[in-house]
Amino acid sequence: MTIGTQYIHRVDLMSVEVGWELLWKSMNIDEEKEVHNLRNIGIEFVRKCGCLPLAIKVTASVLASRDQTENEWKKILSKYACSQSMLSDEMEGALYLSYNELPYRLKQCFLYCALYVEDYAILRRVITRLWIAEGFVEERQDQLLEDTAEEYYYELIHRNLLQPDNKSFDQAECKMHDLLRQFALNISKEECFIGDIETLRGVNMSKLRRVTVVSKKDKLVLPRINKVEAKVRTFFTVLGPRSIEDTLFKKFLLLRVLVLNYSLVQSIPHHIGKLIHLRLLDFDYTGISCLPESIGSLKNLQILSLNYCDVLHSLPSAMSQLYSLRCLSLLDTKINQVPKGIGKLKFLTDVRGFPVGEGSNNADVQDGWGLEELSSASLLRYLTLVKLERAACCSTNTMLMDKKHLKALVLEWTSYSEDVRNTEKVFEQLIPPVNLETLYIVGFFGRRYPSWFGSTCLSSLVHVILRNLRCVGLPPIGQLPNLKYLRIEESYAVTKVGPEFVGCTKGDLVCSQLVAFPKLEWLIIRDMPNWEEWSFFEEEIEVAANGRGEDGPAEIQKVNAPSARVRLLPRLVKLKLDGCPKLRALPLQLGLDTAGLKHLELIETNNLKAVDDLPLLSELLIINRCEGLERLSNLPQVSELRVNGCPNLRHVDGLDSLRQLWLGVDMEEISRCWVHGLQKQHQRLHGEDLDVYTMFSS
Incomplete structure (x- = not known):
């Protein structure tokens, strides 16, 4: 059965007209005249694609890179006809066309x-x-x-x-x-093999270059291979075996890539040093307890990955001889002893899991690296510092500032230290460069954030992740001009999020003109068990604390008036709150400026009584295990609602645009209070029945 035939059996074919619409929309053609002029030849492409959506999209990618003229499209169509004659069906013809256009x-x-x-x-x-x-x-x-x-x-x-x-x-x-x-x-069938390598016994492997081993056997046994045939460049294991015979390191002497992760390999033989062409060595999730000193012979090694190696506690002194090394990854590997001299590795661009220590002036092996060892690593692009509680203050504040390639920085305090003042000083000195795009802060236990947090030196930040912070408040990052993604997790000391998060306080005249979180698109807050109040401006706190009585809406309008000029989250697309059981209410202004909000997800926000007055939320509302929730109302643009584990939800209305309703099996009885009303409303507004589905727990 050919590829195209398989696809036809799995999806419905599009009509030619629908396929043509998919083609020009995938190319972002906006001009009506242009669409009309190219329609006839465009339909030819759709027919050549057999009206298959994947083939149409792939073809659109090729056409989008060319001039939008009929003559240019005819040239491409002639190539398509040629390729189709060489391949079995329309799908392969479309894929070959796109592949052939690649550099x-x-x-x-x-x-x-x-x-x-x-x-x-x-x-x-x-x-x-x-x-x-x-x-x-x-x-x-x-x-x-x-x-x-x-x-x-x-x-x-x-x-x-x-x-x-x-x-x-x-x-x-x-x-x-x-x-x-x-x-x-x-x-690439002659060069690549995926499966049980033992099935290659007796097969000529002289053209084989890349192998992915899929095996559930306890021991991986390689077939007999002579030196003429052993030209494999890449060797992967998937569903790794418990052990691998040593001959692997003797047979494939031309290896460039060796990936043995997710296996219980416990030792690496000394003769791994013979693999002088090796550029990537990946032992993630293995049981290795040490690396042989012969690893220093791998002068071409560029990437060494040792993530999640639970019993690996030291690195060999020969590590400092890997002068071509670009990436060293030690995430969640409890390295205690490291060789002195990592600063000699001038080509390092990616260091993950750098264990911070005081270093040593004398010993060749030391308990962690001093921060100063990074001063000569001018090409660093991604850096993860762990065990920062052991760091001593640096002699300069510019250790990171001059890293013009640094895009991502992870600062992690692994355990608590009583020397809070030193922790704050070290954090203050780790001033990132202005080009930084991603910042993770994990486990910080100081009482105050550094002065550079939220300042102009973070103007390029796009992603911020804050996890397990010990401070009672959040840092002032609401005015970062390019922040698009923010995730906050496991900050157990936080009980209240207020104006300091936005970066302004009551009475600040400048703040009345600002746009808070001007480019933020995703906001995810998880595992905040003590968080009770959430506001963006001080005026909101009093209203949230007083609750909503019969006069609630009028009071809210009056109190909110002084902040009317402040714009909030104008580009927010997705908001997710998960594991915030004490949170009493969503911010009042959330429903006013968030014109792009499409996805709201609430999980285990048990103290939340109502979700209402969000007129701009336009697509999906997911509510899961919110036991205290009683009311959903005034959500006129929501098109899909999914509800599960809300035993007290007795009032649901104001969902004029609802198209799909998904209910957990536990919602059958309580939903009788309001499903009939939603059905009648949908019938009245749209002239058809509302689609109602049942969700089953996995």
């Missing part, structure tokens, strides 16, 4: 993604490292390889050859459609 390096990157098993998540940070290690990424003047590799990643997404995960804000995760993956495997 050579992007072709290599696209085909490499097929090494992931079906439906496997492809992480941006992982796949770009693999491309670099394989030599697919072009070196450009004044640009890091990692930046170029990310451009490749987003280009493949733009061309619809990779599918981003919509749950990921910045497309940091994607998948390869199974048809695209099969297409890529067809092209």
Whole structure:
């Protein structure tokens, strides 16, 4: 059965007219005249795609990169006809057209993604490292390889050859459609193998370059391979075996990429040092307890990943000899002893899990690295500092400020220290560069935030994640001009979020003119068990505390008047509150300025009595396990409502645009109070029945 035929069996075909509409909308053609002029030849493309949505989208990506003229489209159509004659059906013809338009390096990157098993998540940070290690990424003047590799990643997404995960804000995760993956495997079938490697016994492997081993066996046994055949460049394990025979490190001497993660491999043989071509070594989630000193012989090694190695507590002194190393990743690996001299590794761009310590002037092995060892790492792009409670104050405040490539910074205090004052001083000295885009703060236990928090030096910040903060308040970040994503988690000391979060206080004349969180699109707040009050301006706190009586709306309008000029969250798209059981009310102004709000999700906000007066919320409202919720009202633009675990929800109305209602099985009895009214309203407004579905717990 051909690829195209498989697809036809799984999805309905579009009509030609619908397919043409999908084609020009996927290309963002807005001019009515242009759409009309290209319609006839566009319909030819749709027919060549067999009216299959994936093929149409892929074809649209090719057409979008060309001049929007009939002659140009005819040239492409002639290539399409040629490719179709070589391939089996319309789908492969469309995919081949898009593949053939790729630059050579992007072709290599696209085909490499097929090494992931079906439906496997492809992480941006992982796949770009693999491309670099394989030599697919072009070196450009004044640009890091990692930046170029990310451009490749987003280009493949733009061309619809990779599918981003919509749950990921910045497309940091994607998948390869199974048809695209099969297409890529067809092209590279002689070079790539995915499956149980023992099935290759007796097979000529001279053309084999990349292997993904899928095995549930306790021990991985390799087939007999002579030196002439052993030209494999990449070796992955999936569903890793408990052990791997040592011959792996002797047979594949041309390896560039070796990934043994998710296996219980406990030791690495000394002769790994013979793999002199190795550029990437990934032992994530393995049981290794040490690395041999011979690792220092891997002079070409660029990426060493040792994340989540629970029994690995030290690094060999030969680490300081890996002069080509670009990435060292030690996340959640409890490293106690490290070699002196990491500062010698001039090409480091990515260091994750850097264990901070006081360092040592004498010993070759020390208990953590001093922050000063990073001073010479001028190419750093991503940096995670852990165990910051052990850090001593630096001699300068510019240690990070001069890192012009630094895009992401993670500052983590792993345990509590009584020396709060030193912690605050160290944090004050870690001033990020102005080009920083992502900032994680984890476990900070000081009483005050550094003076640079919320200042102009953070003007490029796009992502902020705050987790397990010990402070009673949140930092003043409401005026960061480019902040798009904010997540706050596990800040147990916070009971009240107020104007200080926005960055202004009552009576501040400047604040009356500001836009709070001007570009924020996603706001996620989780696991805040003691959080009770939420306001953006001081006037709101009194109203929230007093509750809403019969005169509530009039009082709210009067009290809110002084802040009428303040704009709040004008670009917010998604708001999620999860595990905030004491929160009494949503901010009053939330429903006034959030014109882009499409997704509101409330989980275990048990003290919340009502969700109402959100006239701008336009698409999806999810409410799950909110036991105290009694009322939903005045939500005129919500088109989909999902409710589960709300035993006291007795009043629901004002959902004029509702199209779909999803109810948990536990809502059957209580929903009788209001489902009939919603049905009648929907019938009156839209002339049809409301779609009501039942949700079943997994």
